[in-house]
Amino acid sequence: MTNSGGIIQKRGFHRVQQFHFSLSGWGISLTVVLFVLGLFLSVQWRSEREKPAAQDSRAGEIYSTTLNRLEAEQKDLKGSVDRLRKEIQRYQELAGLSKETMGEITDELRLQRIVAGLVPLKGPGAKVVLDDSKKTPATGENPNLYIVHDYQLRDVVNLLWHAGAESIAVNDERLVSTSSIYSSGGTIMVNSTRLSPPFAVQALGDSDRMADVVGQTASLRTLKAQSEAYGLIFNIQKEKDLRVPAFRGSYAPKFLNVGRP
Secondary structure, eight states, X not given: OHHHHHHHHHXXXXXXXXXXXXXXHHHHHHHHHHHHHHHHHHHHHHHHHHHHHHHHHHHHHHHHHHHHHHHHHHHHHHHHHHHHHHHHHHHHHHHHHHHHHHHHHHHHHHHHHHHTXXXXXXXXXXXXXXXXXXXXXXXXXXXXXXXXXXXXXXXXXXXXXXXXXXXXXXXXXXXXXXXXXXXXXXXXXXXXXXXXXXEEEEEXXXXXXXXXXHHSTTSSHHHHHHHHHHOOEEEEEEEEEEXXXXXXSOOOOSSOOOOOO
């Protein structure tokens, strides 16, 4: 009995030992599992924690790159705006100069058209009228003493130019650089146009000076004497609003060419 009890006790001790060993194994396994789980959770927590930081860093890099690009583009645009403003200013200055130049050219062209007699004019001046005598020549008298001649008309015109006339017309025929006054078949031709008396010589300019020059005793002596002796009509009057027409003829040079200074 004693041996049996001892065996039972040994067997019981052996089982307790096995059970204790099993508990110890499970404890170690559980510890390892818990350690591994803790390590995994720690790594995952760190990964999740570091992930937004990486994303924030990447977003920061993108923001910084975009900001630098926009700032560079803005700088380029500012440079372009400044350059365009300068170009606009330059073009405006050129346009102003062109406008001023065109204004000067227009004024000069207008003046030259006036001088050339291509535009009608008006202003103060003097009007000289020449007409044939109303008297009948006596028997044996020269009838030419009772009519106006081309040279007399030329003398009046030249005297008015000398007195400062700026524009002259004879019976609405504007006198220009190519005008001529001559007699043909007993009639007077001006600008190749036949005119009939009375002859009205209209001159724009200083009316007082022209009237004074024409009225001087030394001026047009033969014409004045013929007027007194044969009744040739000759008078001058000052005008406040005198009008002369534009030249209606044509001028086509055959031999002239533009030369160089």
